[in-house]
Amino acid sequence: MRRQTSPGEERALEELRRLKRRSKSSPGKKRRSRWGRYIALVLLGAACIGGVELAACRFFEPALYERVMEPVRGTAYWATQTAGKAVEAVCRAGAATARKTGEAAAVLAERAGAAGEALRDWMEEAALPPEPPEETDSALAQPELSPPKDFLDPLISDLIWREGKEILTGGGVEVVYFNQTDEDRAEQMYGSDPLSTHGCGPTAMAMAVSSLAEAEVDPEDLAAFCVERGYWCKGHGSYLSVVQGVAEAYGLDCEPLDVETLEADDLYLRLATGDVAVALMTKGHFTKGGHFILLRGTTLSGEILVADPASRDRSLIPWDLSLILEELSPSRHNGAPLWVLSKPLE
16 A cells, blocks of 8 residues: 655645756756755754655655755764764763872872871870980089088178179189079979079079179070070980070170080189189089089189079089089080180170
């Protein structure tokens, strides 16, 4: 049975037949009608694609069907290729972005892990009690041994009050005296430690500064200065850098002396002409641990005068230089154990 065609199919087929007849009857117009046929075929294909008309055309006029579908297929192929390339470009861009994002995330994760480990290590170290550093004085002012000599004649050296200050007389220079164990300093602090037991460093340097420099400073203020500058060592007195650091801050010349090559006459001359020496002592007649004192002059018989920030009595006794050199600390850090301080030359 022959399939009935729809009105739309009839109109399309009729139009194609008309164009075919016109083409055969008018050869001279073949060139001019070529674009018209092409456009008609495209429109026909677009109108019929997916519909019954296109199926009918394929069945009844295979050659015509191929002519109709050729431009449609070309256009569809171009659109497919273009879309495919666009999708591929988008995928590549997405993959590159994802790769870069992943790499950045990996770097951030690595850095975060390292920061976390550093923070954990710091917290663990902070939780541990600090080990006593080597470069400190122990600030234990009680001596192991009793003084070997009697007090000096007051005419040679004495403690007097003048203009509200306690002064050690005699020697190469009069020294403004401070004592770290005085009752009025019993509750004063050196950092978190008592000034009376741990403050020999700032107390000795307060005597040197107040006696040689233009400014006067008391042990409490100098202790605060030492904490601020990092010279205080919690539980262990002062770092040995306190001597050179404070001297520089207050404009004093500071010269470490090599005790291995020290000439006694050179030290006597320095002390007799107005310089003072800071000596770091180890256990013996001045301390059970480590202790700063000042060497402030000499007697006519060649003995050494001292200013001990923990004892007025020891500050009024003459000392043999050999005993002092023997009881100097073995430390050799930051100029220890002997520094000479002097006023700068004008």
